[in-house]
Structure formats: C-alpha cells, structure tokens
Amino acid sequence: xxxxxxxxxxxxxxxALGPHRRQSLGLGxxxxxxxxxxxxxxxxxxxxxxxxxxxxxxxxxxGSLGERGGEQxxxxxxxxxxxxxxxxxxxxxxxxxxxxxxxxxxxxPGLPYYHQNFVSEIRRVAAALKWNRFSLMGHSFGxxxxxxxxxxxxxxxxxxxxxxxSPFALxxxxxxxxxxxxxxxxxxxxxxxxxxKPSRVVSPAEMLQGFLKNNSHVGEECGxxxxxxxxxxxxxxxxxxRDRRIARPEHSFEFISRELFVHGIRRLQARVLLIKxxxxxxxxxxxxxxxxxxxxxxxxxxxxxxxxxxxxxEVPGNxxxxxxxxxxxxxxxxxxxxxxxxxPGCS
Numbered sequence: 001x002x003x004x005x006x007x008x009x010x011x012x013x014x015x016a017l018g019p020h021r022r023q024s025l026g027l028g029x030x031x032x033x034x035x036x037x038x039x040x041x042x043x044x045x046x047x048x049x050x051x052x053x054x055x056x057x058x059x060x061x062x063g064s065l066g067e068r069g070g071e072q073x074x075x076x077x078x079x080x081x082x083x084x085x086x087x088x089x090x091x092x093x094x095x096x097x098x099x100x101x102x103x104x105x106x107x108x109p110g111l112p113y114y115h116q117n118f119v120s121e122i123r124r125v126a127a128a129l130k131w132n133r134f135s136l137m138g139h140s141f142g143x144x145x146x147x148x149x150x151x152x153x154x155x156x157x158x159x160x161x162x163x164x165x166s167p168f169a170l171x172x173x174x175x176x177x178x179x180x181x182x183x184x185x186x187x188x189x190x191x192x193x194x195x196x197k198p199s200r201v202v203s204p205a206e207m208l209q210g211f212l213k214n215n216s217h218v219g220e221e222c223g224x225x226x227x228x229x230x231x232x233x234x235x236x237x238x239x240x241x242r243d244r245r246i247a248r249p250e251h252s253f254e255f256i257s258r259e260l261f262v263h264g265i266r267r268l269q270a271r272v273l274l275i276k277x278x279x280x281x282x283x284x285x286x287x288x289x290x291x292x293x294x295x296x297x298x299x300x301x302x303x304x305x306x307x308x309x310x311x312x313x314e315v316p317g318n319x320x321x322x323x324x325x326x327x328x329x330x331x332x333x334x335x336x337x338x339x340x341x342x343x344p345g346c347s
Contacts, residue, residue: 091337096125098145100243102229109193112185113246115254118145119152126156135337136270137161139322141249144169148254151264160270161333164280164319167272167302168264170294171255178255185251192245199239207231207238217279217318225323258297265301271309272302273336275329280319308342 097104098118107113122145126134135158138146143165150157150167160167171178202210204227211230212223231238246252256264276295302310315321315328322329 094125094129096121097229098142100246102241106243107245112189113243113252115145115148115252118252119149122146122149123153132156133158135159135161137163137333138165139163140165140319141252143167144253148264150270151267154267154269157268157270159337160268160272161336162272162274163322163329164275164277166295166298167268168261169253169255170261170298171257174250174255177250181250181253185247188247188251189245199244201234201237201239203237207240215320217320217324219320219324222320222323261298262301262305265305268306268309271311271336271341272306273311273313273332274299274302275322275332276312276314277317277319277321278314279317280321311336 098121100106100113107117111117122136126132133156136146136150138144138161140163143162144167146160147162147165147167150160174181207227208220208223211227212218212220215223218226227238230242231240299312302312313332315332317325317328
C-alpha cells in the first residue's frame with residue numbers, strides 16, 4: 001500500500017478521543033485499503049480493511065462526521081470547519097472522503113460505486129474510530145448518503161445536518177429514467193476500465209479552469225481549496241484524484257418511493273437540521289429544479305413525523321454557500337450542534 005500525500009490544510013491538532021468527547025463526522029466520499037490523512041499533517045493508517053480517508057479537526061469531547069460527495073471529497077468541509085467550529089469547543093470533527101474521491105483509494109475493477117457502498121463506508125469509519133453515537137453533516141450527495149445511514153442505523157446518529165441536500169433521493173420524477181441510469185452506469189464503468197488510459201496531466205491553471213467550468217457555483221478561491229485534496233501533483237502538472245468511473249450522481253443514487261421515504265423518516269432517532277440555499281438545487285436532474293412538489297412533500301413529511309426534532313432554514317446563496325459564504329450557515333450549524341431538544345416520542 002502506498003502512502004498518501006500530506007493533508008492539504010494544516011490546523012490545530014486534535015487529541016485522541018476521550019470517554020466524554022462528542023463525535024461528529026462530516027461526509028465526503030473511500031474503498032477497501034485507503035489511508036486516513038490527519039488534518040495536522042501526518043498520514044495514519046486506520047486499518048488495511050477500512051476504506052475512507054478521514055481528516056481530523058480538534059478540540060473537545062463531542063464529535064461530528066462530515067460527508068462530501070460529488071467531485072469535492074472532504075476538502076470542502078475542512079475549509080468550512082474554522083467558520084463554525086470554534087464556538088463549539090467540545091466537539092471532535094472528522095471529515096471523510098468516500099471511495100474514489102479525494103485521498104481515498106479507488107474501488108477495485110468490477111466493483112461499482114453505489115449508494116449503499118458509501119453508507120457502508122460511514123459504518124466502517126465509525127467502527128474504526130470506535131464511535132457508537134455521533135452527529136452527521138453532509139452536503140449534497142453526502143447528505144443523502146448520511147440520511148440513509150441515519151435511518152439504517154438510527155441509534156448511532158444524534159444529529160443530522162443536511163446542507164442543500166435531501167435525506168433520500170425520491171423516485172417521483174425519475175421513474176422513466178431509472179433503468180437508463182443503471183445501464184449508463186454499467187456501460188461507463190466498462191468503458192473506463194477497458195480503455196486503461198492513464199490519468200490526464202494538465203497544468204494547475206488548466207485544472208482549475210476546467211473544474212470551475214464544470215462547477216459554475218464554485219468561486220475561484222474555493223476551487224483552489226478543493227483541488228488541494230482533489231488533485232495530485234506529478235512532474236508535468238496535476239492529475240485528478242477522483243476515480244474516472246464516477247460519472248453523474250444519478251448513476252450512484254438509490255432512488256426510493258414515497259412510501260419508503262415515509263417509513264425511513266419514521267425510523268429516525270436523530271434531530272435533523274436541513275439548510276436549503278435559495279439559489280441551490282434539490283433534485284438530481286437540473287431541469288426538474290422548478291418543480292417544488294417533491295421538496296414540499298419531503299418537508300411536510302419531516303415536519304409531521306419529527307415535529308420539534310426537525311429544523312428547516314433557508315439561506316441566501318447557491319449550492320456551495322457553505323464554502324462561498326460560510327457566515328450564512330455557520331451560526332445556524334453551531335447553535336444546532338450545541339442545542340438540546342426532544343428525543344423520539346417526547347415532542
């Protein structure tokens with residue numbers, strides 16, 4: 001197993017988890033054998049069989065896991081943490097890359113990147129960290145993975161923070177496309193594996209411009225931050241770390257019916273904060289953004305089922321508001337993490 005590069009961001013070192021620390025995990029997107037890179041610099045092995053590459057951010061007894069999906073991995077959460085974490089000094093933060101993203105290793109040939117796999121990776125990280133209960137924070141695809149984890153393992157999640165994300169991907173607008181998505185995912189994977197082309201090497205400037213072109217809501221400064229973890233420097237320039245078999249999000253999503261959505265939300269034990277960017281998006285398919293009915297159904301279900309355990313906040317900004325303008329979400333997230341509230345059945 002080869003060593004990973006040093007983590008891109010240096011920060012105050014966080015000590016080992018003590019018996020009274022609260023855990024918090026931030027989700028990005030990792031497969032068997034990856035190495036966890038500490039935020040303070042040193043690379044450290046969890047175990048050879050544990051996939052994702054987490055980065056730790058210090059201070060206190062409680063903890064939070066942050067997830068990141070898409071092309072970003074956990075680097076975006078690492079950039080976000082200083083904005084909202086200092087007032088919450090009794091938390092220990094860990095941001096993780098899912099398999100094929102950031103500093104996590106790629107899946108073996110023939111093993112697809114499916115939603116359920118990413119859910120399993122959260123459980124692996126929690127087991128490696130010996131966390132039995134923690135909070136989850138996820139942006140976009142990472143939030144959807146965190147939502148499914150919170151329903152499959154409800155006793156493990158204290159609080160769930162969704163940044164411009166849905167806890168599940170509804171099949172409402174996607175029924176006629178689901179089989180096409182499955183076919184495209186398989187064909188794309190076979191094509192990439194058969195080509196055996198080496199990763200394309202480009203200059204840092206070209207890499208940044210290409211990234212910004214494909215992620216129009218990301219500012220240049222944020223793009224540079226994301227590429228610190230999303231790309232690796234080689235002799236002739238940079239190569240992207242993301243596995244080329246990962247294409248569009250809908251190729252990995254587990255779309256569910258409304259009936260299963262309601263059943264899943266009923267299983268939730270966590271308190272839930274959903275932050276929606278006013279210029280963000282909720283649906284996987286961009287052309288469906290104007291249809292707010294699935295969003296309204298989701299919000300109505302969360303409110304009626306979770307009652308006082310659910311908080312919904314709309315903030316100005318686009319899908320990457322937590323990176324572009326973190327002050328819009330920092331206070332909301334800090335207050336939510338520090339708050340206490342009703343437990344299931346106590347509303």
